[in-house]
Amino acid sequence: MQTHTATRIEIIIESPALRALTRELDRAAVKGYTVLPVLGGEGRSGPWTAAGEVGSAGGMVAVLTMVAPERAESVLDSVFEVVSRHIGLVSVSECRVVRPERV
Amino acid sequence: MQTHTATRIEIIIESPALRALTRELDRAAVKGYTVLPVLGGEGRSGPWTAAGEVGSAGGMVAVLTMVAPERAESVLDSVFEVVSRHIGLVSVSECRVVRPERV
Amino acid sequence: MQTHTATRIEIIIESPALRALTRELDRAAVKGYTVLPVLGGEGRSGPWTAAGEVGSAGGMVAVLTMVAPERAESVLDSVFEVVSRHIGLVSVSECRVVRPERV
């Protein structure tokens, strides 16, 4: 199967900042992104859990976007625009995708 | 710690197509796969959210399978069998696993 | 954007063993980890689904931690301490992160 190189960007960010992030992703013209729920975790601000939370303030989400390698740099800049003020974690890795038109 | 090379295949696909996908994965004799929930996202068909959905038609899931490198190609072929007709996104990357008997 | 190399460790483990795992991660002094929910999957012990489960015994979770490359080995040793007795799957890959102080 022929595959095409792409960049996988994974962002873990507070739920209330999700709209700001996806707005930036839209502006950076990514072809798509996917949001996954997060149950809890731990960081410098201690452990937390989504259990029982009524509002979104306490929660986080994981956002996954695959982009063509040539656009990765500019997407990362847009992402950093939002993430720099938040507690989010951004990780980037190489992957291959089956259909190049989707990234 | 000794680790062994493996191929990590991540598939984002509509929930109703999950059974067809896992059937193909079984046929391709993967040693295992894991299904993660998805909250929402955006693609060429616009933004969507799982919130409030009663049926499965509107939702997506993420499927993760680690396979031995020598079987990756044939597993990808099986996956593509299902995914080609669906809106799923398939990404492939190298990883290392701790226990080779599981992939 | 300047990025820094890090190691991405992804662990899929039974929910009841989560506390033991995060205790080990704390001991290994990781800077953080994130827990994602899992819906179901299949492995050598057959297919399973979290649907309808009341207790945690039947379920699994995915734990994600990014660590600095120089600490990856020792973190993996700690993780294996717990995982070796459980059915968990550990996969390791290289990634780049935007802020090195978080890993």
Place this chain on the structure above:
Amino acid sequence: MLELAVQNLLSPIVLSFVLGLVAAGLRSDLSVPEAVAKGLSIYLLFAIGYKGGVEVAAAGLDWRLALGLLAGAGLSAILPLIAYGLLRAMSRLSSVDAAAVAGHYGSISIVTFVAAGALLQSRGVAYEGWLVAVAATMEAPAILTALWLAQRNASARSAAGVPWREVILNGSIVLLIGAFLIGWATGPAGMAEVEGFLVAPFKGVLCLFLLDMGLVAGRNLARSRSALTVGVVLFGLLMPLVGAVTGLATAWALGLSVGGMAILATLAASASYIAVPAAMRVALPEANPAIYLSLSLGVTFPFNLAVGITLYLAAATWLSGG
């Protein structure tokens, strides 16, 4: 009649749906968690099935049940043909899209059934309890017709992927039929034990469920405005009337009560938004889900809720000379 229509529009049920629509339209972040929405729908299916069964237990077995099941399956199988013809005439949908949409209109929406039942109850009109079993029978046959339509016109490839077992044994059919049988087996004595859960809070739960449906419908509409051409929307308003007339005629032939006629008309007029969309995404992935989802949930459902069921009850009353 107008007064009754306005009264229906001002019921908490209809207004809860409107609240959801408005909230989605304003892009509020109001939302019902997926698990809660699914929980509410399990409650409604269980309650409505159970009540139907209890009524059958109380009223005795009606020989028309068998005929009704046959008639329901028939309606479900035939209505997509009419829908497909109308769609091809009224819109420029591709044959695959038209077939997928047509399948939704042969099948049914349980919550429309429930809303009609609530209306009948508040008017003091009874209906045959076994119609809930007929509703379950009407879920699947339409899918068969839709796939046949799609294959006749397009790639024969679609045939293979039909997950029959999943369609026929899908959760809502099994739950509805199962609860119906439990209600039948346990009868009024069983009902006495569970009515504090299945009856007293029923309408209130329905309000929350309709709030959620309004939110989902509103977001669907906003997302797929471009997919809904004038012709398609007109179809979404005309087809329920066509379905209702067919349903009324069938009900009349079966000799149903006024309430029963209104219910069967409502079933025929309603369009699926759970079972059929899921089946179509598997069996006809080439069809555009934006069209069938927003048409069924965003056009036909609100039409039936706000206007349709009042109309079908009036027609049933008139037909039976009431």
Place this chain on the structure above:
Amino acid sequence: MLELAVQNLLSPIVLSFVLGLVAAGLRSDLSVPEAVAKGLSIYLLFAIGYKGGVEVAAAGLDWRLALGLLAGAGLSAILPLIAYGLLRAMSRLSSVDAAAVAGHYGSISIVTFVAAGALLQSRGVAYEGWLVAVAATMEAPAILTALWLAQRNASARSAAGVPWREVILNGSIVLLIGAFLIGWATGPAGMAEVEGFLVAPFKGVLCLFLLDMGLVAGRNLARSRSALTVGVVLFGLLMPLVGAVTGLATAWALGLSVGGMAILATLAASASYIAVPAAMRVALPEANPAIYLSLSLGVTFPFNLAVGITLYLAAATWLSGG
């Protein structure tokens, strides 16, 4: 008075919160799934809004509603100024942290409102139904003041990111106002249809919700013990009293009933723990959420629940010469 206070402390509502606190303190793994907690809060908002609307429908439109909305918005906008002054005097919080905390105290906590309503009901004291609309109006203005305070003192950068639409149309405001309007439109007749869901189980649902809040508050407290200095905790106990006095004075000026005075005092005394924290994380991410979340949920909420609302009712009774 003391006897009534003890009686309040021994209500299932307060004890459920205590159970949650204790379970969290013992590090039990007891937890309510996120989706269920959100479902319970949707239920409470819908029920309380709906009931308020029904009462307005029954009592007729009160011209004080307009004045009340204005007064509520005013209280919400002004209270953060007092809170900010107190915080700067009583603690060493940075100006950004103080502004963020201040915003919470201008805004309100609906569950404190609900607990006060439950207390009034068990004492047979009525209150103006439209206060629920006032509560909704009090959610947002405080955020404006908080951001103004933060900007005045810190980086001007904060301005841009305020998601106004999201703040004003946040889910809980839309649901509360929407349910209020539905209740108003459908009135007692509508209520008769849904009271098996919205009234009969209300207090029991509230118990489960408070169990969950106790769990969340307890875990928050455990996590952010270091953020809560003595000065900050004292502020969390003093500010509700300041708010209550302001609220009582406003209510007295509006000529509210005893129950209405107690409710407005409670609203002014309560601190947001849903809408404002979310807004602050977006608009003032520099502020430390550990401070405002644990102060609002872990200090002020329990204080109001256990002592405050009994006190405010006593003060309202005394004020009105009762």
Place this chain on the structure above:
Amino acid sequence: MLELAVQNLLSPIVLSFVLGLVAAGLRSDLSVPEAVAKGLSIYLLFAIGYKGGVEVAAAGLDWRLALGLLAGAGLSAILPLIAYGLLRAMSRLSSVDAAAVAGHYGSISIVTFVAAGALLQSRGVAYEGWLVAVAATMEAPAILTALWLAQRNASARSAAGVPWREVILNGSIVLLIGAFLIGWATGPAGMAEVEGFLVAPFKGVLCLFLLDMGLVAGRNLARSRSALTVGVVLFGLLMPLVGAVTGLATAWALGLSVGGMAILATLAASASYIAVPAAMRVALPEANPAIYLSLSLGVTFPFNLAVGITLYLAAATWLSGG
């Protein structure tokens, strides 16, 4: 007696479980979201604990409570020894697997308790409210015995990992005991406030919960058919009878009422499917979960539900000369 047994089999509760089993057997996609299932179980634990406490408040403190707690803990600690002996004699399970299974049978299943309570209620038989506290005491000791059995025979490694705090303070124990204490403290007056939530809908909620348990049990059975040898299944049917006899004897010695005897017999006869499996996965990961989960949930629970509790009540009636 036979008639009563059939009557029990035809209750909505038992039939809901059967519906779940059948749906799973047919491989329907019917499922209850995890969060909803957990929410239902929180409701049931809270309601059953609360009711027990209210009854104690009404009946006054019974000196047998202390004896009962001791006896419960004793039963829980001792029954695994019998279970282990039977398992080694009847099956070829490894000593680790046998120890893990044995632990389940010393501990209890709250939903079996609840089902027995519902049966007693429908027969008009009362039971001691404090037995709910005894149930909570019976959850953990069995785990200790199971681990001792496993260690004696296998690698000493298991010792370290026992998460004692998590076992003793696990969510269901804390919730049950907490709700019991709240019910005790607030008494019948508190009950009057919450019975619209905790009493009226109770049996209906139980039906949905049993539907879910049927689904989970059915899927477990399908998945682990190979793990269930004839000997193991026979153990799953024999052990509840052994437990019940032990429980009856203990109850008789304690001088309990007929209802109380039936309840203690049921507790002893029931097998844990929440707390103990979770503990075993941590402390004895070498044990095969397919065996203990499907045995407890798929064999013993349905046996008790369908036949056991009717039998234990009959035995209790006979024993007390009724």
